[in-house]
Amino acid sequence: MSDTYMLEATGLTRRYGGFAALNNVSFKLRQGEIRGLIGSNGAGKSTCMDVLTGRGRNQQGTVCLNGQDISRLSERERRAVGLSRSFQKTNIFPELGIRQQVQLAARKAEFDNTEEVLAELSLTAIADRTASDVSYGDQRRVDLALALVGKPKLLLLDEPAAGLTIEESLAMARHLRNLAERWKLTILLVEHDMEVIFAICDRLTVLHLGEVLTEGLPDEVRANPEVIRAYLGSTFA
């Protein structure tokens, strides 16, 4: 892991009327780090992902990617500077072929590594099929392929294991870890599956009621009484 920061989120605040979905949230990701963003439902994880990617504008605070302030950039412009994301709900192009849509995404990336991404995600054999015709698990991987193509600097994954079996989730987690090391990816991962989180994350940030509850190594977080009380319970402690 590098000493330089790939992502610096400072004082992120997002309010809906009187409700603060995010309140002064700050954290930093080093280059090559896999960071888990965890918390109970309503903690602000998805809002945080939206603010980081430009889907929802932050009302206060700044987002810097590799030292560049991208707070005022649109989601399209953030993709252009190397920030990519997958979605909690499968977000693909159902009428397009799998290869066709990954190639489309590659056109706006720095370079076209479509075939490499398809092979990495075991999609080559079904690449000429229409996305709506493949299984849910395959569609999740297509979603991931759209985010991975072009080797983005920072990859934000919103519950990539949602809807997968335990075996599939762990296989995906191992593969992500492996891929991040080989491609030198920096990943921010939102995930409810703690097996996945503890299997691949270098550090964890815990959100609670829109604020950062704590941050640290997985073992430190696992042992933190506040985290156990607010989120983990006794199962993972």
Place this chain on the structure above:
Amino acid sequence: MSNLSMAAAAPKVRTSTTPPVLVVVGIAVALVGFVLPWLGLPRNILSLLTSASMTAILATGVGFLVRQAGFSSFGHAAFYGGAAYLLVLMSVYTGLSGEAVVLLAPVIATLAAFALSFILLRTQGVAFSMLSLAIAQALFELMMRWRDLANGEDGLRMRLPREIFGLKLSFFQKADTMFLVSWSALIIIIVGLVLLSRSHFGTLTLAIKNNEERARFIGFRTLMPRAAIIALSGLIASIGGTLFALYNGYITPGLLHWSLSGEALIIAIIGGTRSVWGPALGAFLFVILRDFAGNYTTHWQSIVGLVLIAVVILLPSGASGAVSSLVNRIRGGRDV
């Protein structure tokens, strides 16, 4: 490679390209069209086919908008009738040459479609349909009430020179020759749209139709491609309207009425919008059905309505989907 254990189902053979058999059938149909005027068909049949070709052009524009952008327009009469009105009004009120009038009419209508697209794109779904209908109806009312300009519901006759584009004006007003012109235009439009739909622009617009948000998240602008599709669809409709005005030499506000837009949408549904050529097929089926039913009853619309219900229930991909399935079955069951 991948350690992923998520097993992929056995790939189902599916091709996204048009099968050669269908291309051959398409070329054969196009060629048959070009020899029709020499087959000695009765004048009323040729006239019917000429009208059907122009309606097919309008329906192709409406269908392409559905196919490529997911918008159901109830206002394409604004571009069809608008171009027809522009041609006739310019021929009456300006000193422009016949050629300029014929070329400018669809160009101006297309520019109007492009400008209107930025208002239309602020809406979606039913709101888009209603707004497009409102725009066309506003134009209809304008032409109905502004008698000094367009003679209201009595309509207006075109005043073009006796010769345009080196051809006598009567060339464009006889069924046999005008059928060739409108058939050629239809074929060029369909081939152009097929090529466009296979280009990067076609893939991008289909992607935006599927999932606009994701298209933005993979780095694409989404407003201009959708505006371009609306403008292109308007251009196609306006070509149909221009040919109509040339052929008939006379226009009435009925060309701007919402019922014409609705008819074009019904035709596109009957023909099927999954393929570029489906709405054109639907237009010929519709015109033939209307003529046939009109011989037996003045309530031919009810027969058209029953056919529409049957198509929606029995052929969700329209007549073109049925043709594709039939071709595939003959070829051995490949799914297109």
